[in-house]
Amino acid sequence: MSFPAQMPAAPGVDRLGQQTAVEQSRAVAEVQAAIYVARQFPRDIGRSRTAMQSACGSMALADKAFYEFPRAGGKVTGSTIHLAKTLAQAWGNIQYGVSELRRDDEFHQSEMQAWAWDVEANTRHVLTFIVPHAKFANNKVSPLVDLRDIYDNNANNGARRLREAIFAVIPEFFIDEAEDLCRETLSKGDGKPLPDRVDGAVKVFQQLGINADRLEQKLGRPRAQWTGADIAQLLITHKSIQRREIAVDEAFPQARITGAEITNKSSGGRKQQAPPDDDPWAGQDVAQPGSKGGAA
Helix, strand or coil, X not given: CCCCCCCCCCCCCCCCCHHHHHHHHXXXXXXXXXXXHHHHCCCCHHHHHHHHHHHHCCHXXXXXXXXXXXXXXXXXXXXXXXXXXXXXXXXXXXXXXEEEEEEECCCCEEEEEEEEEECCCCXXXXXXXXXXXXXXXXXXXXXXXXXXXXXXXXXXXXXXXXXXXXXXXXXXXXXXXXXXXXXXXXXXXXXXXXXXXXXXXXXXXXXXXXXXXXXXXHHCCCXXXXXXXXXXXXXXXXXXXXXXXXXXXXXXCCCCCCHHHHHHXXXXXXXXXXXXXXXXXXXXXXXXXXXXXXXX
């Protein structure tokens, strides 16, 4: 009695390829190794804080640690994925990632997952979400067709969820201290005197078509009274404009129009003469005595 060299698989049973089996075994081994290493080398909070303070004290990180974008007539600010990844490295024993689980071209959307895992504390935060292949701009939704645009859209949405996942497994005191240090670094600047930093900020925004008057209007004070914190706020706004998180017109109000300018415009540039102080009819909408149709 002879048997076929390979028996067919039973109905409803998935056949597992050799490469898939190898990848599954490798994944299990990596998880076990990560847990073992985390237990053998637990984090030193003092050392983690020192690493965080060193990183947040550099302009290289502080310059891109915050974002700003408009929402519901206001603005939203917060920490970027760059700061989140730096804190994950400083805290130690954390793994994180983001991946596209499934792309549905029929419904024009991607199913994605972002996760962060504190291997030592065995705390894991997972976010599974749907990203439509579309963008919202100029108060309307436009579909994305180009594969590069779809990739960039998925990457941007994945980065935001990854930031949330990382911050969910790191203690708040660690995050708060890092944000305060980054703002302090931005406020101090790169060692240049404050007047030079003010002039530099004005020149940078002039390249975007924003004059000093609009900067003063945003900060609510003349440039002679700007502080290091004001320069730090302008830096955050400038980086957000460069990353296309916020438009120029959304970040800065239009230039102010004074009452004198309105008066000159309505009078064709002619200066109107004010009535004399001793005129009893000044400012009253009635005819003066002795004129045609005047009061008796």
